[in-house]
Amino acid sequence: MMAKLTLIATLLVGVFLVGAYAGNDYLWGEVGANDYKLAKDSVHKAFFVGMVLNKKYVFKQKNNLDALTITAIKITDKKKSDGATAVLTHGGPGSKGATIMFTSQRGHGISDVVEIWGR
Template identity: 70%
Template sequence: MGKSICAVTLLGLVLCGVLLTSVYAGNDYLWGEVGPNDYKLAKDTVSKAFFVGLVQTKKFIYEQKNNLNALTVTAVKVTDKKKNHGATCELVAGGPGSKGVTLKFTSERGYGIKDVVEIWGR
């Protein structure tokens, strides 16, 4: 009887941990892979304040000025700073293998956007 209670308790704790990490996990994204020879091309915070009852959207565009010497993007990393009710992110154009990136952020209704974007390349 003692082993079954211990197993049920352990199973319950594991399930609670899984549920809590899914509830409190942000919407983090990674397109591509950061290699050992890659440079951080850009790091920027994307934010937009909440407005009651509305879904907020914001577009992030990364372009390199000198196209002749432009580096190729190898990875795009988005870190959600809001662990509850964070915004989703969509890679609209560019990304790994290209020279630029366009991202679209969409918040939950009634919540804002606060994400950090890192762009890596070589």
């Protein structure tokens, strides 16, 4: 009985630690087998003491007539803790472009990688 309780307690602590140190990763849509990577960009903004920082990322294709349709957007947070949040404010899967707004934690910077797929 005591071994069972110890195992449960250890698993719960592990779940909380993973959640506390996981970045804010996002995936909108689904990457299909026939999709092309349309963009891979780094989004950075240095921290400023006591401030919440915002950064807008805009993906726009050059030739709108031949533009591919976005199928997925993946954001990987490079910070293990205190990472920025991301909100898809315009476009995204099913459209030709996308606008994403990043917001940092107070006193922390932004360090993310944006990958966009389409067909």
